[in-house]
Amino acid sequence: MKADQLLFEDWHPVAALEDFVPGRTFRSRLLGRPISFRKEDGVLSGDWGDDGKSQPLSVKEAYGAVWASFSATPRELFPVPEFAEVDRRVVSAGSTRVNVSGPRAIENFLDMAHFPFVHTDILGAEPLTEVLPYNVTHDVERDEIIATECRFAQPRASATAVEPIETQYTYRVTRPNIAILYKTCPPDPSRWDVLCLFVQPVDEDWCIAHTIMCYVDEVNTDEQLRKFQQTIFGQDLMILINQVPKRLPLAVSKENPVRADVLATAYRRWLRESDLRYGVIRD
Numbered sequence: 168m169k170a171d172q173l174l175f176e177d178w179h180p181v182a183a184l185e186d187f188v189p190g191r192t193f194r195s196r197l198l199g200r201p202i203s204f205r206k207e208d209g210v211l212s213g214d215w216g217d218d219g220k221s222q223p224l225s226v227k228e229a230y231g232a233v234w235a236s237f238s239a240t241p242r243e244l245f246p247v248p249e250f251a252e253v254d255r256r257v258v259s260a261g262s263t264r265v266n267v268s269g270p271r272a273i274e275n276f277l278d279m280a281h282f283p284f285v286h287t288d289i290l291g292a293e294p295l296t297e298v299l300p301y302n303v304t305h306d307v308e309r310d311e312i313i314a315t316e317c318r319f320a321q322p323r324a325s326a327t328a329v330e331p332i333e334t335q336y337t338y339r340v341t342r343p344n345i346a347i348l349y350k351t352c353p354p355d356p357s358r359w360d361v362l363c364l365f366v367q368p369v370d371e372d373w374c375i376a377h378t379i380m381c382y383v384d385e386v387n388t389d390e391q392l393r394k395f396q397q398t399i400f401g402q403d404l405m406i407l408i409n410q411v412p413k414r415l416p417l418a419v420s421k422e423n424p425v426r427a428d429v430l431a432t433a434y435r436r437w438l439r440e441s442d443l444r445y446g447v448i449r450d
């Protein structure tokens with residue numbers, strides 16, 4: 168139960184900052200419990216539990232999102248230093264309710280093999296369907312899964328891409344429901360665009376995917392960046408809503424060899440070894 172306790176006490180995304188209107192109370196669900204939060208006179212506060220016996224919810228703003236925790240003393244949020252770089256644009260691509268568990272949504276995000284088939288002519292195209300070898304490591308100190316040297320030939324890698332390029336990716340999985348993608352930044356090859364998939368575990372079968380972009384881009388409007396990412400996510404949604412079962416199976420025997428993806432396999436192993444139960448199927 169240790170991993171589930173960690174999950175319960177951790178920070179979770181509950182809204183995109185862009186949608187968070189001061190003076191209004193927001194109601195949602197987190198890990199099967201009702202939550203509410205608000206910002207009044209610049210002060211954030213929140214509650215969880217049923218009316219009559221509600222308890223304080225820890226709330227804070229970070230990385231273009233609002234975060235909440237049931238713990239009065241949550242562990243520190245993972246670092247994403249790029250959000251402190253003043254010339255970056257932080258834009259939400261929306262918060263989408265999806266009928267799968269958080270780990271299911273994360274696993275889909277980590278899978279590069281689907282690019283040519285699901286995001287045809289945008290993030291991939293036939294005949295270049297092969298996922299080239301890349302490195303996956305477990306950063307023990309931070310307890311993160313990191314995939315580096317991922318490459319993919321992409322017809323239209325981002326809203327700023329004007330021609331097909333070989334896009335480079337680095338993935339970080341910092342928490343069971345958090346994945347961050349660093350990808351080639353077409354206007355400035357020395358930096359990375361950062362695309363965050365912050366997943367709110369609503370309950371074991373439902374999640375809300377908050378997609379936050381932290382990009383170096385002086386060309387596109389917020390609306391153009393949002394539209395590009397929403398097109399991609401809309402295509403993923405068609406795959407996600409058909410996933411059976413809704414929770415992520417962790418048993419080695421349940422792994423689909425066709426989708427034997429090194430990163431997704433490392434993610435499932437990491438969850439398996441952490442003893443997490445919430446949103447996954449262990450046997």
Ligand SMILES: [Fe+2]
Binds near residue numbers: 403
């Ligand atoms: Fe996708």
